[in-house]
Amino acid sequence: METKADEKRAGRYHHGDLKAALIAATLDLIKEKRVEDLSVADAARAANVSSGAPYRHFKDRDELLAHVAAEGFRELNERKQAAFAKHPHGSIDSLIAGGCSYTEFGAENPELFHLMWGAARTHDRFDIAKQTSEAAYTGFIDSLTEIMEKQGLGHLDPHKFGAPLWAMVHGFASLLIGKPKMLDSKRDAIRENIANATRAYFAGARQGEISK
Amino acid sequence: METKADEKRAGRYHHGDLKAALIAATLDLIKEKRVEDLSVADAARAANVSSGAPYRHFKDRDELLAHVAAEGFRELNERKQAAFAKHPHGSIDSLIAGGCSYTEFGAENPELFHLMWGAARTHDRFDIAKQTSEAAYTGFIDSLTEIMEKQGLGHLDPHKFGAPLWAMVHGFASLLIGKPKMLDSKRDAIRENIANATRAYFAGARQGEISK
DNA sequence: CTTACTTAGTGAGCATCTCTTACATAGCGC
């Protein structure tokens, strides 16, 4: 039985790349299990190694989960950028599309999303999760800055102007967790909701309702 | 040593009211521990009963946590109402104050907040958490309806108009978790942020940017 | 090729946790 060895003989030692395999296995498990039901033992079994092996690569369970969260942030970021890119540069539509993709990612991957933002509580311990999550924020601000300029709001602080928008789409995602059916039936309603709110917010800002 | 018996001899059986005591103990533990580090055993120890006793009152660990979450929703609701009541009836200020109190509650009780909205994932199993969380939403909609009428937006659907506002303050809370220092130093900035966004949103709505 | 060193993984074991089961006891209606 060489199936295991075949997979990644390109890699180095015994397994090939156990670290990545464990993260991948956990990302797989999280699709059907709650975060709190994930176990290092399960991940080890899925990777066909003994129960002690993971501890060569991760200090403890939290560190494994932090890597899983980081992977989630990377994927979220990717989807957000892709959605952005489908609309004219600097348009409000691109902002709306990015926001919708964010919300939908959360609603479609409830446990992963819960883990990702739960990991924020342990940021002190794990740079990986912190860095990837901050990269997501930075990307948002960069895009937003450009949009604001093209929309005649260049005089406002992007961080200040953007925070409520980010909070809104994040909040929608968080609130939709556990309601996947609702997402299926009301995806369009939520898109419309985000679009309306974003446009109203821009309109209000043009009237000078945003200080500084 | 009668200290234990003294506490609540008014109650019924051996302990008095173990169920409530376990919930209270867990609410206490959650101030200093992560949700995933809470244990039924700890709660039992805190209540001075054996490790099996809690299972007379809760089917499993999840059910205990669902009750803790419900308690959190009650407290959140209380604070929100109190903040609301400090401002003129039907004013945007009252809405803003309610929103701020919501965000601050989340930021001040990160683990509890995380538990509360994580419990949404298991709503199917536990009515308690579901009911209390929905009561919070219902209260919000009721207040908002009144505000919208007084603000000349009575023609809009409160659910549709309110969702982004709720999502925003919820999102702020969720994003602030793990950043208690930031809350201390920037409480005013966040309040201003919420206030600006809410006013801009209302202004945009008056211009007809919200459909239907 | 052999030897020395490093890295990855094993398997047993400890402490702990969740939850169950058999048993004991407190309080209540009669």
Place this chain on the structure above:
DNA sequence: GCGCTATGTAAGAGATGCTCACTAAGTAAG
């Protein structure tokens, strides 16, 4: 008092996180 039920205890099965002594696989130098 006498049963009955609600409440709690003690002990234990099964699983987990994590550690540790050990072995095997790879690397590099002579």
